[in-house]
Amino acid sequence: MTARHVVVGNHDRVDPALVAALGAGGVATVHEAQGRSGLFLPRLRPIYPGATVSGTAVTVLCRPGDNLMIHLAVEGCRAGDVLVVAMTAESEDGLLGELLATSLRAHGVVAAILDCGVRDVAALREMEFPVWSRAVSAEGTSKIAAGSVNVPVVCAGQSVSPGDAIVADDDGVVCVPAASAAAVLARVTERVAAEVALRVRLATGELSADIQGLRDLAVSLGVEYVDGISPG
Numbered sequence: 001m002t003a004r005h006v007v008v009g010n011h012d013r014v015d016p017a018l019v020a021a022l023g024a025g026g027v028a029t030v031h032e033a034q035g036r037s038g039l040f041l042p043r044l045r046p047i048y049p050g051a052t053v054s055g056t057a058v059t060v061l062c063r064p065g066d067n068l069m070i071h072l073a074v075e076g077c078r079a080g081d082v083l084v085v086a087m088t089a090e091s092e093d094g095l096l097g098e099l100l101a102t103s104l105r106a107h108g109v110v111a112a113i114l115d116c117g118v119r120d121v122a123a124l125r126e127m128e129f130p131v132w133s134r135a136v137s138a139e140g141t142s143k144i145a146a147g148s149v150n151v152p153v154v155c156a157g158q159s160v161s162p163g164d165a166i167v168a169d170d171d172g173v174v175c176v177p178a179a180s181a182a183a184v185l186a187r188v189t190e191r192v193a194a195e196v197a198l199r200v201r202l203a204t205g206e207l208s209a210d211i212q213g214l215r216d217l218a219v220s221l222g223v224e225y226v227d228g229i230s231p232g
Contacts, residue, residue: 007069008150009076011162013056014181016080019165022181023054025188027171029195033187034180040156040173044113044132047121051130052169053111055082059153059162062116063145064091070100073149079108082166086153087115092135094119101129113166113173115156132173 022030031039058081060073070085077083083104085095096112098120104112111130117137118124124131134156150162158175160166165176176184201211209215219225 005146005148006151007072007076007148008162011150012178013078013081013163014165014176014178016056018181018185019054019056019080021185022165022176022188023052023167025167025185025192026052027167027169027174029188029191030167030176030184031174033191034176034184038158038174038176040113040132040158040175042172043134044115044156044173046168046170047118047131047133047136048125049170051111051128053082053130054165054167055080055110057082057084057160057162057164057166057175058109058150059155059160060085060149061147061151061153062087062091062095063147064089064116065093065139065141066143066145066147067095067100067141068143068145069147069149070095071143074100074103074107074109076150077104077107077109081107081109082168083109083112084153084155084160084166085112085114085116086155086160088147091116092137093117093139093141094135094137095141096131096133098123098127101127101131105129111166111168113155113168130168132168 060069062069094117096118114133117135118131118133119138152161160175163178165181167174
């Protein structure tokens with residue numbers, strides 16, 4: 001049976017205010033808040049440091065060495081979207097460069113997440129279009145292979161559906177499923193507040209081992225204190 005390839009136009013998206021609030025929490029906190037899930041494999045790295053973005057996923061499934069479906073995806077993008085490109089097989093070819101990024105930005109896309117390569121990195125840095133990619137590669141691409149747009153994909157080991165919330169920064173990339181975004185944000189808010197209080201105590205010289213009772217835990221695990229240091 002021949003695989004079905006589709007370009008899906010309209011799809012639901014997580015509320016922009018909710019997405020922005022998740023983005024303010026950062027990748028590490030969001031990842032922890034949703035039970036240490038949703039994190040893309042660390043092979044995806046930003047092309048320049050300091051970029052922090054959040055948005056809603058527009059998903060693309062491409063064949064290695066072919067970026068036809070990225071071109072077709074641009075039409076359905078809206079302000080605040082993040083392009084998430086998954087591959088049907090391992091690839092490091094440079095599927096996105098400065099010209100495609102210019103088109104994506106004109107349609108409101110705030111970043112691209114690619115489980116493949118990116119090219120024209122100097123130009124992308126100059127225009128401050130953030131990309132997290134598997135590789136940097138000038139390897140050329142064709143436009144002859146069918147794929148899909150806005151279908152569930154697996155990108156760098158992480159399942160992503162159209163409209164899911166995406167957060168990316170120097171720590172990596174995390175996906176928050178649309179259905180759980182509000183609940184995850186509530187836990188993010190709790191974690192941020194707890195970390196603010198903990199940071200104050202650590203800054204005054206208190207030890208995390210005391211605050212969190214980690215000495216007793218270590219002893220229960222068989223750790224022995226020697227040479228004048230005691231657990232209490």
